Amino acid sequence: MPFTLEIITPGRVVLHDDQTDFIQVRGKEGELGVLPGHTPLFTALADDLMIVRSHGDREDIVTVMGGFMDVRPDRVTILSPAAELAAEIDEVRARQAAERAQLEIDRQRTAEAEGALERALVRLRAVESVGREAIRPSRVHGAEQIPPDIRGK
Ligand code: ATP
Numbered sequence: 001m002p003f004t005l006e007i008i009t010p011g012r013v014v015l016h017d018d019q020t021d022f023i024q025v026r027g028k029e030g031e032l033g034v035l036p037g038h039t040p041l042f043t044a045l046a047d048d049l050m051i052v053r054s055h056g057d058r059e060d061i062v063t064v065m066g067g068f069m070d071v072r073p074d075r076v077t078i079l080s081p082a083a084e085l086a087a088e089i090d091e092v093r094a095r096q097a098a099e100r101a102q103l104e105i106d107r108q109r110t111a112e113a114e115g116a117l118e119r120a121l122v123r124l125r126a127v128e129s130v131g132r133e134a135i136r137p138s139r140v141h142g143a144e145q146i147p148p149d150i151r152g153k
Pocket of ligand 1: 088090097116
């Protein structure tokens with residue numbers, strides 16, 4: 001029996017699907033795969049890509065920028081400050097955000113700039129992953145992931 005997945009941000013319901021077969025997310029305490037009938041749990045999420053398998057053979061990539069996940073046997077609810085389906089991501093905006101954040105970090109390393117860079121890099125990875133067959137969320141985050149064309153000088 002598939003389960004219901006809901007991904008909610010302050011602005012909208014990003015995803016609501018009652019035919020979800022599997023999700024993989026990165027929790028603050030590590031990577032987590034959820035199948036139907038999972039033991040109830042409540043966990044904080046990291047900024048990362050999330051894999052959603054549904055309707056038997058569908059696979060989607062969703063970016064989730066932190067927040068919380070409530071897992072029950074028949075339902076998973078994610079409440080996040082920002083989340084996007086990969087296809088919704090504006091690549092140019094993400095590149096500009098990464099560039100801005102990197103310049104800021106070069107000037108002065110702040111948690112805010114590091115967070116902005118991390119979000120932009122997650123979005124760029126999601127854009128890249130569209131159309132690929134196998135996607136593995138990376139555990140590595142940092143400036144080394146910036147594509148060479150936007151790396152700070
Ligand atoms: P930016 O500096 O481009 O606004 P940000 O990381 O500061 O990026 P967030 O605070 O994470 O942006 O998100 C603000 C809102 O904008 C959220 O609704 C988020 O889904 C959306 N958003 C941010 N970046 C993008 C993008 N590249 N494509 C589509 N939506 C985006």
